Amino acid sequence: MSKGIPEKQIIFNKYKLQKLVYKSVYSYVYRGINIKTKEFVSIKIENRKSIYNLLESEAYYLFYLKGFGIPNIISYGKNGKFNILIEEFLGPSLNDILKISKIKKKFPIKDTCMIALQTLDRLEYIHSKNIIHQDIKPQNFLIGRKDPKVIYLIDF
Numbered sequence: 725m726s727k728g729i730p731e732k733q734i735i736f737n738k739y740k741l742q743k744l745v746y747k748s749v750y751s752y753v754y755r756g757i758n759i760k761t762k763e764f765v766s767i768k769i770e771n772r773k774s775i776y777n778l779l780e781s782e783a784y785y786l787f788y789l790k791g792f793g794i795p796n797i798i799s800y801g802k803n804g805k806f807n808i809l810i811e812e813f814l815g816p817s818l819n820d821i822l823k824i825s826k827i828k829k830k831f832p833i834k835d836t837c838m839i840a841l842q843t844l845d846r847l848e849y850i851h852s853k854n855i856i857h858q859d860i861k862p863q864n865f866l867i868g869r870k871d872p873k874v875i876y877l878i879d880f
Contacts, residue, residue, distance in 0.1 A: 735756065735803060736799060740756055741754045750774060752768070753767070780800070786880060798810040814876050
């Protein structure tokens with residue numbers, strides 16, 4: 725991260741930053757690794773001095789929603805001048821999959837139906853908890869790594 729968290733730093737004495745996966749206006753998302761178990765994790769970092777501190781509320785929503793198709797929150801805390809959220813590491817987004825399928829020029833109807841049903845299930849679930857996502861797009865639906873048949877909704 726350009727302002728204070730260098731690549732390869734250890735977070736919470738347990739997680740090592742490996743690769744920048746995504747950069748937004750508000751935060752950075754890294755693939756990291758648990759140095760004890762060697763499991764991959766997603767590490768989301770934001771500067772606490774930013775105008776918007778969104779990670780604390782995101783951690784709250786993930787904890788509150790905890791369930792099928794919602795990423796597991798592993799840890800949340802502050803590290804120096806940063807808020808840090810550790811989540812399970814997921815696979816590619818629907819946007820990535822659509823780009824690949826355009827290259828291959830085919831996408832099975834069965835997969836399209838499965839994706840549609842699961843995305844609607846995720847939205848129905850969060851709405852049943854009185855939460856509106858406000859950023860529905862293919863980049864915010866990810867495929868599970870442990871079970872690639874499960875679609876996850878991210879970025880609360």
